[in-house]
Amino acid sequence: MGETAPDRPASVELTFDAASHSVDAIQRAAYRFSDRVSCELVSGDVEHRCVLTAFGDVDLDAQIADFRTEVLDQVLRERIRAETEPIRTMILAQAFSKTGVVDPRNAS
Amino acid sequence: MSRFRQLESFRPDTAQWELLPFRFERLNGRVLVTNMVGEHVTLAAEEFNELAEKRLPVDSPLVRRLRAKHLIRQPGDRSPSTLLALKSRTRYRRLAESTGLHIFVVSLRCEHSCPYCQVSRQSSDKERYDMSLETAERGLDMTFRSPSSAIKIEFQGGEPLLNFGLIEEIVRRAEQRNRNEGRNLGFVIATNLALLTDEVLEFCARHNVHISTSLDGPADLHNKNRPRPGRNSWELAVEGICRAREALGVERVSALMTTTKASLDRVREIVDCYLELGLHGIFLRPLSPYGFAIKTKSYSAYDAERWLDFYRDGLAYILELNRRGVPMTEYLSSVILTKMLTNREPGYVDLTSPAGIGIGAIVYNYDGSVYASDEGRMLAEMGDETFRLGHLATDTYEEILTSEALLTPLEESFAPSAPMCSDCAFEPFCGSDPVYHYATSGDFLGRKPESDFCRRNMAIFKHLLDLYESDPSARSTFLSWAGR
Numbered sequence A: 001m002g003e004t005a006p007d008r009p010a011s012v013e014l015t016f017d018a019a020s021h022s023v024d025a026i027q028r029a030a031y032r033f034s035d036r037v038s039c040e041l042v043s044g045d046v047e048h049r050c051v052l053t054a055f056g057d058v059d060l061d062a063q064i065a066d067f068r069t070e071v072l073d074q075v076l077r078e079r080i081r082a083e084t085e086p087i088r089t090m091i092l093a094q095a096f097s098k099t100g101v102v103d104p105r106n107a108s
Numbered sequence B: 001m002s003r004f005r006q007l008e009s010f011r012p013d014t015a016q017w018e019l020l021p022f023r024f025e026r027l028n029g030r031v032l033v034t035n036m037v038g039e040h041v042t043l044a045a046e047e048f049n050e051l052a053e054k055r056l057p058v059d060s061p062l063v064r065r066l067r068a069k070h071l072i073r074q075p076g077d078r079s080p081s082t083l084l085a086l087k088s089r090t091r092y093r094r095l096a097e098s099t100g101l102h103i104f105v106v107s108l109r110c111e112h113s114c115p116y117c118q119v120s121r122q123s124s125d126k127e128r129y130d131m132s133l134e135t136a137e138r139g140l141d142m143t144f145r146s147p148s149s150a151i152k153i154e155f156q157g158g159e160p161l162l163n164f165g166l167i168e169e170i171v172r173r174a175e176q177r178n179r180n181e182g183r184n185l186g187f188v189i190a191t192n193l194a195l196l197t198d199e200v201l202e203f204c205a206r207h208n209v210h211i212s213t214s215l216d217g218p219a220d221l222h223n224k225n226r227p228r229p230g231r232n233s234w235e236l237a238v239e240g241i242c243r244a245r246e247a248l249g250v251e252r253v254s255a256l257m258t259t260t261k262a263s264l265d266r267v268r269e270i271v272d273c274y275l276e277l278g279l280h281g282i283f284l285r286p287l288s289p290y291g292f293a294i295k296t297k298s299y300s301a302y303d304a305e306r307w308l309d310f311y312r313d314g315l316a317y318i319l320e321l322n323r324r325g326v327p328m329t330e331y332l333s334s335v336i337l338t339k340m341l342t343n344r345e346p347g348y349v350d351l352t353s354p355a356g357i358g359i360g361a362i363v364y365n366y367d368g369s370v371y372a373s374d375e376g377r378m379l380a381e382m383g384d385e386t387f388r389l390g391h392l393a394t395d396t397y398e399e400i401l402t403s404e405a406l407l408t409p410l411e412e413s414f415a416p417s418a419p420m421c422s423d424c425a426f427e428p429f430c431g432s433d434p435v436y437h438y439a440t441s442g443d444f445l446g447r448k449p450e451s452d453f454c455r456r457n458m459a460i461f462k463h464l465l466d467l468y469e470s471d472p473s474a475r476s477t478f479l480s481w482a483g484r
Helices: A023-032 A060-096 B045-052 B061-068 B079-091 B093-097 B133-143 B160-181 B198-206 B219-225 B233-248 B267-276 B304-323 B331-341 B374-381 B397-401 B404-412 B434-441 B452-470 B472-481
Strands: A011-017 A037-042 A047-054 B022-027 B030-035 B040-044 B101-105 B150-156 B184-190 B209-214 B253-256 B361-364 B369-371 B388-391
Touching (some): A023 A037, A023 A060, A037 A060, A060 B022, B022 B452, B133 B361, B160 B184, B219 B233, B267 B304, B331 B452, B331 B472, B452 B472
Parallel strands (some): B101 B150, B101 B361, B150 B184
Antiparallel strands (some): A011 A047, B361 B369
């Protein structure tokens, strides 16, 4: 718990269900917040524990809900990426197939 | 029992469509959704949820909108992927063209002593700080090795007119080479105009040379920013602009301003100053973290937020002028809106990915050193040669264009594979700036959550989108700036 503000924790532990949140999604969210809070992540089979510590005078309470929303958004981005990966690859292959920049030896 | 089935049974299935690749960002209760090439919609949060959860009925108006923007498609429909491929290819077309802008630093000498100077000009020693004809000739060899069909040669300094004889020679020799090459060849002199003569203007008129100058706003502000003997930089610049426009035509003379701390509360006066001189466009740009701007602490005098206030106020005023029938363009917004609203890539080197260094613009310094960008040259003048690609006397075109000094920052800063950028819905509008991030955070990529480059660009994108969606008059002006 916190040391810098006597009436407010400077750190907080959040847990995320491992079945519905990947480590990658939490790490991506943590990166987006890395100018405001640091994130210590311990991953587990059942749940991931994430300790957020606020930098300087950042209001940690205000960050918690936003952080959780961001993790959810990252889970959604992950799903969209996975679902659209084949067509994305196909579009890019089609886009660059006639440019002459693709080495035919590497083209599959 | 009814003889007819219920209405519900005639409705199409809700999920008779599938997702195409897209990215999203939440913006004050709404959600921006962009496809692979930057075509976008902003949705209410509930609409976005329906999209993400695939709850939208196939006959809903929103599905039609999303299909039109290539964010979803009907199964088996091949035209969206074909069109996205075509648009992606258009977006990256410039890569096959390679370097179009070739900057010759013909002299590092300058008679001004601007504290924000980003190239650390020198005031003496002609022999040491002027480019030689031999070096210029090698620079032309390199220039015409570029496969680009359009080549622009820009003369920079210091003050390039201090070595005008060399400019004349380079222009003549380039034109001579181009008789066989057949490129679309153009020239620009970036000058403070203090040394402008009739001889210079006659030469520029004869050889289709454009003039780009510095104008920071009203006289007191400009002269404070740009000291020179006689304290008459503004008077000379204004006189030069008028003479140049008369001799060369309005379209061949342009001006750039630099924002210092003293400019921050005066954006409307600065815009008025441009208008009074008949300049109907202005580039509201912040200081860069290089050269004397660092040494004299000019760069650290204001932060991104303060500059954004300046930009937003300037843009509001420019939009107001347009509403009143006074045509005026803000060029940074215009570049971004072109990326947002069309499939054209304006090629502005600070907002492209892969970055514009080396492959968009390349710099031949007065001493023969070759740099990946003007900013890379500015860093070198501060003693950091990270972006030095080689030397005209010792390195070949192939060695320079495939040097690690160029390829490593290009690869490491590529936005579509950079942390945070790869998820960012604004990425198609944005770019990579490895020199800026190297100068401010010590690596080519930078940490985006702490990057002023990212903060500033994101704020501009949000502001432009907000105005575009909420203000019909701004929308109309923006469409004209984007050339639509």
